[in-house]
Amino acid sequence: MDRLVYTAATGLKHIMDQQATTSHNLANVSTTGFRAQIDAFRAVPLQGEGVGLPTRTFVVSSTVGADMSSGPLQVTGRDLDVAVKGQGWIAVQLADGSEAYTRNGALEMNTNGVLTTANGNVIMGDGGPITIPPDTTVTIGGDGTVSAISTTTQPATPTPLGRIKLVNPTAQDLVRGDDGLFRLKDGSPAPVDPNVVVAGGALEGSNVNAIDSMVDMISLARSFDMQMKLLQNTENNEAKASQLLALG
Template sequence: MDKMLYVAMTGASQNALAQKAHANNLANVSTMGFQRDLEQARSMPVFGESLPSRAYAMTERPATDFDHGPLVETGRDLDVAVDGDGWIAVQAADGSEAYTRTGSLNIDALGVLRTGSGLAVLGNGGPIAIPPEEKVEIGQDGTISIRSLGESPAVMAEVDRIKMVKPDLASLTKGTDGLIRTRDGQPAAADATVKVVSGFQEGSNVNAVDEMTSIMALSRQFELQVKMMTAAKENDESMARVLQM
């Protein structure tokens, strides 16, 4: 009975964790550039001092879905979306290099180009600084051009170029902060083939219907696990009454 109860208990616990993963995906269905998390469950043997004769359920996040989200037109000059495969390099909160497909950019009071979440966008030599300007244009190759204050509309000066990378997806992992990093922690090399489109943002790649269906299926599995625990309890009580006779 204890084996049945243990398997059911771990199954119910891991079902709850899996529901959290899908609920997080569903909560980010409208988050620009969000990459949904995948989850799976498997049976794991219990290792200890004796032979691993028992097993338990384990939910894990094996990977991230790197499929592209839909392009949403905004018409804003500083909104950019990666066209096809590739990533925009940013400076994470800890100073390391990370990657995102979220391209809602802004220029702060010091002239530093930042994402909507406040992360500095990286260029050829580090964070990109924009001089005082009247207009900013971002080309398909990530080149940033400005029209300086007082200059005629025909005079555009190139300031920097956004660093864009396209490493092998198998070498990438998603952190708890939602940013993408290389598994070995080393910066990826810039790739000139990556293109961006100005005036667009990439939407989330989460399918709300799929996530709701998964949550409902996991909820039913949780109920079955609880019923198994109840059955184990009833069987144990019945066996105890037999032994008392």
């Protein structure tokens, strides 16, 4: 009886956690470069002093990761938009000087002309931050090279300004932060990978499938109801057992 209570109660808690994850993924179905979060759970016996026989089990998170499959490519035609084709990441520098990685290539320029993300994180280049001079148009090559073309000088020739740092660490070495950016688990910077290719004038969409997420939410709701019925059945069985003991 107690085994059922432990399993159902912890199952209810983690179903609610998984429902929250699914809702979070669904809310980011239109977020550029978003990677869907994946949760997995397993039942384990309760351990510790005084437990005795392993009659109690509970549910724990066994794996928490992200779906690293690519999202759809969306052509925007905007000069500062860039999408990573296939595997790879864009390296950014945070306010504390540490390095993080994103697939969101909706780049912008700050007031000093420095290339940043939409959240203000500086894009890392091969020689430091990439600064865009005024009165120029920008092009981004397939290898991440950022070039500027003057709009006032004729004839105008492209001038390389720097190359975006593109990396490709293994998925097992990456961890998602609360800010949505990924980092290496050991905190070290990832090396440049020359094989990473980008597409200028395009953005990568979220890899969340809205239909699958909705189906998952319905399935989780049904699982929640089933766990609640198990607890109700346990309560009814205990009430009937108490009545039988009272008759004795």
